[in-house]
Amino acid sequence: MTKLRLQKHIGSQINETGVVLSQIVSYFENECFHKKEILLSEGSNCNKLFFVSKGCLHLYFYDSLGNKKTTQFAIENWWLTDFLAFQKEGVSNFYIEAVENSEVLSISFMNLKKLLADFPQMEKYFRIIYEIAYGSALMRLKYIYSYSKEDIYFKFRDDFPDFIQRVPQYLIASFLGLTPEYLSEIKKK
Amino acid sequence: MTKLRLQKHIGSQINETGVVLSQIVSYFENECFHKKEILLSEGSNCNKLFFVSKGCLHLYFYDSLGNKKTTQFAIENWWLTDFLAFQKEGVSNFYIEAVENSEVLSISFMNLKKLLADFPQMEKYFRIIYEIAYGSALMRLKYIYSYSKEDIYFKFRDDFPDFIQRVPQYLIASFLGLTPEYLSEIKKK
């Protein structure tokens, strides 16, 4: 049962009985996606928040030259959506696609509001989730401002060695903000 | 009374009586800093969260070449700290400095925990604050990945015209991740 993973994760952040936790996860829907399947398209309304219980997703958009740019990955225990669109229930500029066959829990904006109203403890959970996500976004910005692209790659490789294995190189390149060709050149050293 | 600004801001996000709101803001301390004064130093423990009620702060660090890099500004109604260090009550790698003479409300990590325990409604408030902050960090990352430095400057100038006026140019340059010289060249056009 893949909801167990979410239940555990919530339980690790807030103090609640198993009964309450299982009520909470009942607000979520279980969905499976195979590799390359699209969960969210540009131009469509972003009204779902995803929790990855197995597999890997990525969030990307097309820049003005038509290149795909990956800005986020999400693996097990991570949350993903186009947060900007989700917050205002608006149209998204992004795509979300499965990098691997993935199992995902999803919740609609409406149901999330309902969940937060019914279980105010969940405000704390999401406060923590956003806090961590914000912290890591800032860390990423700091890296971008601090290091050359070469160093950024090395840092990433050292910090997330499993990621390098799991995700094709051109996605890594896109995520780190450099071209596949240049990444290839860096790797030679 | 500068706490009024915070009170209003909290009131705009969560539904509470004036009485409760004024209890909430009583957890904060009022502090004033003059231009260039330092609120947080690298190497010191980051145990305070700041809310700007008047003025402007910036968060920066020194890169490996010894250049100051500004990663965040905070003006009225914004929260600022080294969130990574604050979360784990750890040592900071950043400085926070007043760009202008500023009035700030501060709260220690301990008191924030106390506040959240005493007024669980505040979890919602901070959930929203982090949600917005995270959204804007992602937007910034998207800009960095999408546009040339020239375009980033133009976007910034169009989106935050008052900022350009208020903050010296070399800080803008640092924040946008380009050199003052290059920014100068861009402006010529």
Add this chain to the structure above:
DNA sequence: CGGATCGTTGATCAACTTCAACGGTCGTGG
């Protein structure tokens, strides 16, 4: 007045991109 601070200018240089071509691998259909 004199110094510190900030913005500007132009020359040189390095980091990184772009483009075009090639080679390997994997999966699918014949």
Add this chain to the structure above:
DNA sequence: CCACGACCGTTGAAGTTGATCAACGATCCG
């Protein structure tokens, strides 16, 4: 089971963006 094409990584040459460095000007303030 083989052959083909799609997909992905690699290579090298040429081109661009933006950084660096040094010098000069302007302004502000004590």
